Amino acid sequence: MSEEKSRxxxxxxxxxxxxxxxxxxxxxxxxxxxxxxxxxATVPEPQPRPAAPTLAPSKPDGPPRRTLGRTGLEVxxxxxxxxxxxxxxxxxxxxxxxxxxxxxxxxxxxxxNEEMLxxxxxxxxxxxxxxxxxxxxxxxxxxxxxxxxxxxxxxxEEKLDLSLKRLGLEHVDILYLHCQSLRESxxxxxxxxxxxxxxxAGKTRFIGVxxxxxxxxxxxxxxxxxxxxxxxxxxxxxxxxxLEVQKAIxxxxxxxxxxxxxxxxAGVYWDKDKKTPINMKAALKWALRDPNVxxxxxxxxxxxxxxxxxxxxxxxxxxxxxxxxxxxxxKVAGLYCQGCDTCLGQCPGGLPIPELMRSYMYGHAYRNRxxxxxxxxxxxxxxxxxxxxxxxxxxxxxxxxVRARIRDISRLRQVPKEFLI
Amino acid sequence: MRILxxxxxxxxxVGKAKQPIDGxxxxxxxxxxxxxxxxxxxxxxxxxxxxxxxxxxYIDGGADAFLLFEFEELQTTTFLGPQQVExxxxxxxxxxxxxxxxIYALERPPGATPIAVGVEGYAGGDYxxxxxxxxxxxxxxxxxxxxxxxxxxxxxxADKLGGRxxxxxxxxxxxxxxxxxxxxxxxxxxxxxxSFFHDGISVHYQIDxxxxxxxxxxxxxxxxxxxxxxxxRAVAKAPAAEVKPAGSETLKDPYHxxxxxxxxxxxxxxxxEQASPLRPQLLDELGQRLxxxx
Numbered sequence: 001m002s003e004e005k006s007r008x009x010x011x012x013x014x015x016x017x018x019x020x021x022x023x024x025x026x027x028x029x030x031x032x033x034x035x036x037x038x039x040x041a042t043v044p045e046p047q048p049r050p051a052a053p054t055l056a057p058s059k060p061d062g063p064p065r066r067t068l069g070r071t072g073l074e075v076x077x078x079x080x081x082x083x084x085x086x087x088x089x090x091x092x093x094x095x096x097x098x099x100x101x102x103x104x105x106x107x108x109x110x111x112x113n114e115e116m117l118x119x120x121x122x123x124x125x126x127x128x129x130x131x132x133x134x135x136x137x138x139x140x141x142x143x144x145x146x147x148x149x150x151x152x153x154x155x156x157e158e159k160l161d162l163s164l165k166r167l168g169l170e171h172v173d174i175l176y177l178h179c180q181s182l183r184e185s186x187x188x189x190x191x192x193x194x195x196x197x198x199x200x201a202g203k204t205r206f207i208g209v210x211x212x213x214x215x216x217x218x219x220x221x222x223x224x225x226x227x228x229x230x231x232x233x234x235x236x237x238x239x240x241x242x243l244e245v246q247k248a249i250x251x252x253x254x255x256x257x258x259x260x261x262x263x264x265x266a267g268v269y270w271d272k273d274k275k276t277p278i279n280m281k282a283a284l285k286w287a288l289r290d291p292n293v294x295x296x297x298x299x300x301x302x303x304x305x306x307x308x309x310x311x312x313x314x315x316x317x318x319x320x321x322x323x324x325x326x327x328x329x330x331k332v333a334g335l336y337c338q339g340c341d342t343c344l345g346q347c348p349g350g351l352p353i354p355e356l357m358r359s360y361m362y363g364h365a366y367r368n369r370x371x372x373x374x375x376x377x378x379x380x381x382x383x384x385x386x387x388x389x390x391x392x393x394x395x396x397x398x399x400x401x402v403r404a405r406i407r408d409i410s411r412l413r414q415v416p417k418e419f420l421i
Numbered sequence: 422m423r424i425l426x427x428x429x430x431x432x433x434x435v436g437k438a439k440q441p442i443d444g445x446x447x448x449x450x451x452x453x454x455x456x457x458x459x460x461x462x463x464x465x466x467x468x469x470x471x472x473x474x475x476x477x478x479y480i481d482g483g484a485d486a487f488l489l490f491e492f493e494e495l496q497t498t499t500f501l502g503p504q505q506v507e508x509x510x511x512x513x514x515x516x517x518x519x520x521x522x523x524i525y526a527l528e529r530p531p532g533a534t535p536i537a538v539g540v541e542g543y544a545g546g547d548y549x550x551x552x553x554x555x556x557x558x559x560x561x562x563x564x565x566x567x568x569x570x571x572x573x574x575x576x577x578x579a580d581k582l583g584g585r586x587x588x589x590x591x592x593x594x595x596x597x598x599x600x601x602x603x604x605x606x607x608x609x610x611x612x613x614x615x616s617f618f619h620d621g622i623s624v625h626y627q628i629d630x631x632x633x634x635x636x637x638x639x640x641x642x643x644x645x646x647x648x649x650x651x652x653x654r655a656v657a658k659a660p661a662a663e664v665k666p667a668g669s670e671t672l673k674d675p676y677h678x679x680x681x682x683x684x685x686x687x688x689x690x691x692x693x694e695q696a697s698p699l700r701p702q703l704l705d706e707l708g709q710r711l712x713x714x715x
Contacts, residue, residue, distance in 0.1 A: 083482045084489060086527060086606065089676040090614045108483050110528035110550075134481075142479060179481045212477060262482070299485055302611035303676060 063098045063313045066294040069258030071206045071229050075101050077288050078313035081299035083108045091120045097310045103297040105134035106159045114166035122168035134178035135159045145182040153194035175204035181213040186221035216248035223255040230258040236266040237286045237326050253292035261287045261296040282322035284312050337361050342397040360409040376413050385410045457577035466499035489609050490524040491516035506567045513557040518585040523607035525552035539579045549575050554584015594710035596703045599628035617652035631697035638689040646687050
């Protein structure tokens with residue numbers, strides 16, 4: 001079934017690709033590339049377990065699933081971050097709608113979040129859901145990210161026991177060491193031993209670490225520890241360092257770790273005045289476009305929001321229009337080429353200005369260097385564009401500095417593809 | 422004339438001095454929220470402040486629930502007292518008193534024994550939490566056990582912060598009979614998980630073996646309330662009908678099952694979960710109080 005699905009997706013891609021070419025080879029580039037990414041054609045064969053998703057719907061018509069690293073758990077790509085919910089009906093609806101993995105923490109709502117889950121989960125078949133919780137070790141210095149000598153590893157067991165009681169379960173599926181930001185803390189030996197002890201005692205099936213700060217270091221430390229099964233990491237399109245996070249996620253996934261993404265929707269609004277909402281579905285799809293992200297845990301508090309997330313679960317392809325919606329409005333104003341073609345034919349050197357401006361937009365606004373390079377390579381450009389003119393006579397309707405942008409983006413042609421992350 | 426002006430000035434000065442200045446007002450003026458001094462205790466860390474953008478650095482994913490209740494700022498301060506007793510005081514300031522009470526009620530454990538601090542509080546072995554005005558206050562003690570330290574701190578903080586010391590008025594409309602004490606929960610939006618509802622309040626009832634919740638949702642006005650009823654009827658797939666300014670209906674909520682719904686003016690109220698013969702009577706009582714109080 002999973003193979004059949006893969007073939008179907010490839011056919012879809014080819015269909016979209018040829019249709020795009022027929023319509024406009026250039027404007028199809030971004031879409032085609034975003035469609036192509038999940039096939040992970042350029043990702044090296046992962047070791048020791050496949051980093052690429054295993055699409056294995058539990059039912060023939062079930063949602064796509066990915067394998068959560070070495071845990072072997074088959075998880076739907078969209079899961080439920082329960083942190084905001086105090087409504088058992090919402091959890092039931094999420095599980096009935098096809099979600100399987102639920103993410104909470106010992107400390108959420110001072111324990112009421114786990115208690116609320118405890119009114120839902122014991123009535124369900126234990127293998128029908130995956131329950132993840134997190135334990136925050138109270139001595140962690142939040143400023144330095146370090147554990148002081150007085151840290152008590154037994155706090156993990158004490159809190160886990162209370163969590164199990166609240167949840168009404170005999171074991172959780174994943175227990176995370178909550179909120180880490182430093183290599184030395186991820187590798188803290190007494191805490192690792194306490195986590196391993198909880199696993200050996202059957203109180204948790206797998207152990208993990210969560211991070212929303214200095215994520216690349218934590219991801220790499222989790223690989224180094226050789227004990228963790230899963231990393232829960234912040235990952236979204238608004239992170240300044242998202243390329244670095246993406247790279248570290250790839251490394252961790254190839255080392256066999258399961259990757260769960262959080263904070264994928266990067267807040268609800270672009271602005272502090274809460275007037276410009278972020279396209280939440282697009283933001284979630286952006287994270288899931290990375291095949292090394294096995295599932296994401298958006299939080300939701302309404303049935304409408306749940307339905308939006310279920311739609312993404314059923315179809316997580318990010319359209320060019322959705323990708324465009326993820327460009328910060330203020331940046332759009334400065335980077336978005338509206339395609340008005342006012343500049344067409346103005347260049348004495350005959351350069352295709354609209355395409356070059358669009359390439360610049362792909363590269364800088366969408367941060368999609370692959371699309372930008374593909375577009376550039378499809379153009380017949382001189383080795384050093386704009387070299388023959390001392391000043392530029394092209395007048396852009398949006399007053400772009402056309403010459404500076406062309407000189408900047410055209411250098412991307414020389415960058416090897418493997419560096420285009 | 423000079424004497425009159427002087428007297429007027431004196432009267433104004435006295436009047437101003439008597440006006441309560443709550444913590445939120447003080448924050449607006451000084452950028453910090455005042456904390457009281459407790460004899461023998463001194464500040465050893467802080468005050469450190471967190472805003473909506475970085476609250477997660479302090480309480481991780483738990484921050485999201487605070488943001489839903491329009492959290493504005495956290496100020497955290499650690500005191501060290503006699504015999505190395507350490508007390509950390511976290512002042513969470515929200516947009517208003519209703520929201521501060523809302524997040525307090527969300528985190529309040531069922532069956533917690535209340536203590537009379539601020540609006541209400543509760544305590545465990547090494548912690549004490551309470552709501553007052555637009556603040557939700559958490560105190561945690563570490564080091565040697567010292568009886569009454571947290572309580573003394575809490576009372577002084579409550580005096581210093583000031584602000585409203587009563588729960589949201591609408592809670593007073595809920596009938597007492599069968600009410601599970603301290604089971605009030607507020608949703609800041611999307612009440613019952615429905616995006617067409619605004620904020621709402623629910624209270625748990627247990628009567629004669631039946632367990633159910635009564636709830637109240639407040640519209641901005643009568644027209645707004647009717648729109649919410651229309652949306653709810655659509656979700657419940659009720660037969661099309663004009664929604665009058667006041668009415669009563671039993672709806673089949675796809676997620677919550679049978680719902681007894683009533684509305685009048687700006688108010689919607691109802692009951693969900695197990696049926697009980699007493700529900701209609703309790704809803705009558707609730708409705709009367711809401712309408713009288715509006």
